Amino acid sequence: DSGVTQTPKHLITATGQRVTLRCSPRSGDLSVYWYQQSLDQGLQFLIQYYNGEERAKGNILERFSAQQFPDLHSELNLSSLELGDSALYFCASSVESSTDTQYFGPGTRLTVL
Amino acid sequence: GENVEQHPSTLSVQEGDSAVIKCTYSDSASNYFPWYKQELGKGPQLIIDIRSNVGEKKDQRIAVTLNKTAKHFSLHITETQPEDSAVYFCAAKMAGGSYIPTFGRGTSLIVHP
Numbered sequence: 001d002s003g004v005t006q007t008p009k010h011l012i013t014a015t016g017q018r019v020t021l022r023c024s025p026r027s028g029d030l031s032v033y034w035y036q037q038s039l040d041q042g043l044q045f046l047i048q049y050y051n052g053e054e055r056a057k058g059n060i061l062e063r064f065s066a067q068q069f070p071d072l073h074s075e076l077n078l079s080s081l082e083l084g085d086s087a088l089y090f091c092a093s094s095v096e097s098s099t100d101t102q103y104f105g106p107g108t109r110l111t112v113l
Numbered sequence: 114g115e116n117v118e119q120h121p122s123t124l125s126v127q128e129g130d131s132a133v134i135k136c137t138y139s140d141s142a143s144n145y146f147p148w149y150k151q152e153l154g155k156g157p158q159l160i161i162d163i164r165s166n167v168g169e170k171k172d173q174r175i176a177v178t179l180n181k182t183a184k185h186f187s188l189h190i191t192e193t194q195p196e197d198s199a200v201y202f203c204a205a206k207m208a209g210g211s212y213i214p215t216f217g218r219g220t221s222l223i224v225h226p
Contacts, residue, residue: 002156033213043157043202043216056213090156100145100208104156 003027004093004105012111018079021108025072025093031055032074033094033102034066038087049074050096081112115140117205119217127225132193134220136203137185143205146186147214148177151200160201161188164208193224 003026013019025032034046045058049068060066063081068074078085088109092102116139126132136146144165149157163170163177163186170177174193179186186205190197200221204214 002158004156042218045213048213058213092156100206101147101159101162102214104149104158106154106156 002103002105004029004091004103006089006091006105006108008108009106010109010111012113013081014113015081015083017081017112018077019081019110021076021078021089021091021110023074023076023091023093023105025074025091026103028095029093029103030072030096031094032068032072033092034060034074034076035090035092035104036087037090037107043090046076078110083112086110086112115143115205115215117203117215117217119203119220121220122218123221123223125223125225126193128193128195130193132190132197132222132224134188134201134203134222135185136187136205136217137183138205138215139184140205140207141181141184142207145206145208145214146177146179147204148175148188149202149204149216151202151219153199157202190222193222195224195226198222198224 005024030051033048036044046060048056066076088107090107092104119136147162150160151157176189200219203217206212206214
């Protein structure tokens with residue numbers, strides 16, 4: 001158990017809908033990262049937050065957005081969902097922005113029908 | 114940007130044999146190389162990492178070697194056990210939390226009892 005929690009574990013929804021994925025980092029970790037894992041793309045970095053502020057951005061679509069709250073939990077919002085958004089979404093956390101080691105949560109499996 | 118190639122995509126071994134997974138990277142500035150193990154239904158878990166100032170690192174039955182000149186690094190698992198069956202990911206990044214790791218596509222290791 002990495003100490004990173006994610007909810008929900010599974011999410012099934014329809015195209016065009018909007019969903020919110022939630023992540024709680026390990027106790028004391030200030031940095032949160034979001035990744036998308038699909039069969040044909042591997043682990044793709046989406047976005048990083050550090051202590052409430054956006055720190056780095058990867059291949060995140062404009063339909064996707066994220067934020068980190070004062071209690072350090074983070075939410076990833078996915079809107080106007082398409083079939084191709086079906087994937088595993090992982091959150092990872094690290095102690096601070098200068099730390100290399102990331103600890104991953106168990107993921108949220110999103111299925112868009 | 115960084116590009117990480119990982120081989121093989123699937124590796125099948127008998128219990129007790131050794132397993133080797135190889136990765137190459139493109140950015141000579143990368144100096145931190147973690148390896149993650151992902152079991153079915155779980156998030157990636159860090160199992161070992163190496164920095165560019167060392168050529169080899171061992172932790173019980175697993176070891177990682179790094180050749181900075183050739184820009185490749187490898188994961189070695191000795192005396193494999195069925196519980197080693199999982200997907201293994203390599204990654205490369207510049208040290209420092211503001212840099213995001215680039216992951217390989219993963220190797221599915223199957224250890225037959």
